[in-house]
Amino acid sequence: MSERISLKETERQAFRATFRDGLWDVLLGCIMLQFAIAPLLSTRLGDFWSSAVWLPFFLLVYLVILLLRKYVVKPRLGTVKFGPARTRRLMHFSLVMLVVNILALALGIVAALNPTLVGSMAPIALGVMILAGLSLMAYFLDYPILYVYGVLLALAPPVGEWLWRNKLVAHHGFPVTFGILAALMILIGLVKFVALLRRYPLPATDEPEGA
Amino acid sequence: MSQVQTEEAGRHPLADINTLIHAPARLMVLTNLYVVTSADYVFLMRQTGLTWGNLSAHLSKLEEAGYVAVEKEFRGKKPHTTVRLTDEGRAAFREYKRSMQQVLDDLPD
Numbered sequence: 001m002s003e004r005i006s007l008k009e010t011e012r013q014a015f016r017a018t019f020r021d022g023l024w025d026v027l028l029g030c031i032m033l034q035f036a037i038a039p040l041l042s043t044r045l046g047d048f049w050s051s052a053v054w055l056p057f058f059l060l061v062y063l064v065i066l067l068l069r070k071y072v073v074k075p076r077l078g079t080v081k082f083g084p085a086r087t088r089r090l091m092h093f094s095l096v097m098l099v100v101n102i103l104a105l106a107l108g109i110v111a112a113l114n115p116t117l118v119g120s121m122a123p124i125a126l127g128v129m130i131l132a133g134l135s136l137m138a139y140f141l142d143y144p145i146l147y148v149y150g151v152l153l154a155l156a157p158p159v160g161e162w163l164w165r166n167k168l169v170a171h172h173g174f175p176v177t178f179g180i181l182a183a184l185m186i187l188i189g190l191v192k193f194v195a196l197l198r199r200y201p202l203p204a205t206d207e208p209e210g211a
Numbered sequence: 212m213s214q215v216q217t218e219e220a221g222r223h224p225l226a227d228i229n230t231l232i233h234a235p236a237r238l239m240v241l242t243n244l245y246v247v248t249s250a251d252y253v254f255l256m257r258q259t260g261l262t263w264g265n266l267s268a269h270l271s272k273l274e275e276a277g278y279v280a281v282e283k284e285f286r287g288k289k290p291h292t293t294v295r296l297t298d299e300g301r302a303a304f305r306e307y308k309r310s311m312q313q314v315l316d317d318l319p320d
Contacts, residue, residue, distance in 0.1 A: 014243060080250040
């Protein structure tokens with residue numbers, strides 16, 4: 001292995017260490033949980049409130065994750081400031097995700113206004129958008145498990161549609177397909193988090209004086 | 212120092228390798244610092260697998276040589292130490308990398 005590759009790998013490993021805690025998996029799982037539970041809530045609360053109730057839930061999850069990172073993860077893994085190349089890459093990522101989200105919103109509005117235009121292609125279109133979004137995240141964040149999540153989540157809408165058409169489940173199958181995947185992601189995240197706590201206990205002593 | 216200069220001086224090229232950087236533990240520390248802007252003590256400890264004491268001793272040597280800058284602060288009541296590579300340290304690491312590549316490239320297969 002050449003020195004250049006070794007340095008790149010060192011930087012990549014340092015960056016990947018920031019995902020070692022599994023909290024991003026939990027956050028993504030909680031986001032996907034919305035797709036599973038919102039259709040069930042909409043029959044009781046209506047479309048608006050079934051979506052609106054998720055806002056405080058996401059805020060709470062995000063707050064818990066921030067606190068866990070600050071008080072549990074950072075004292076165990078330490079903090080690092082990355083170089084300009086990584087910062088540029090993250091800025092590119094933010095811009096690309098902004099474009100993807102605007103595109104997804106525009107397509108969503110078109111689909112909502114003209115349901116016949118999209119028709120039976122809707123589950124596939126949704127799957128492709130999810131796959132594209134998560135693949136871009138995996139690429140820019142150097143986090144390969146997101147490719148796997150992307151493929152599984154991209155299959156969720158068409159598989160759910162198939163289950164629904166065969167009258168096996170209600171709500172286009174979303175509660176089942178997205179529910180299983182959300183639970184899987186949250187479980188993977190929690191396993192990673194517990195593994196981190198076991199593998200990296202708090203440093204036994206304070207920092208030595210002579211550093 | 213170039214290979215020509217080294218040969219003129221009659222010394223083995225490896226004799227000019229920077230031994231302060233060449234020690235495995237310090238090389239690990241410097242490699243990690245080379246690819247980031249700065250890192251704290253715990254991060255370096257986790258990435259290198261060194262103990263507090265070892266890391267502290269190696270960082271002291273690197274600081275004495277002017278290769279790293281160590282900044283201490285208090286977060287609440289706990290001391291927090293951030294380390295970054297200085298311009299001198301970055302240049303020395305680049306030179307070490309170039310020297311090692313040159314020496315190893317010249318070895319027969």
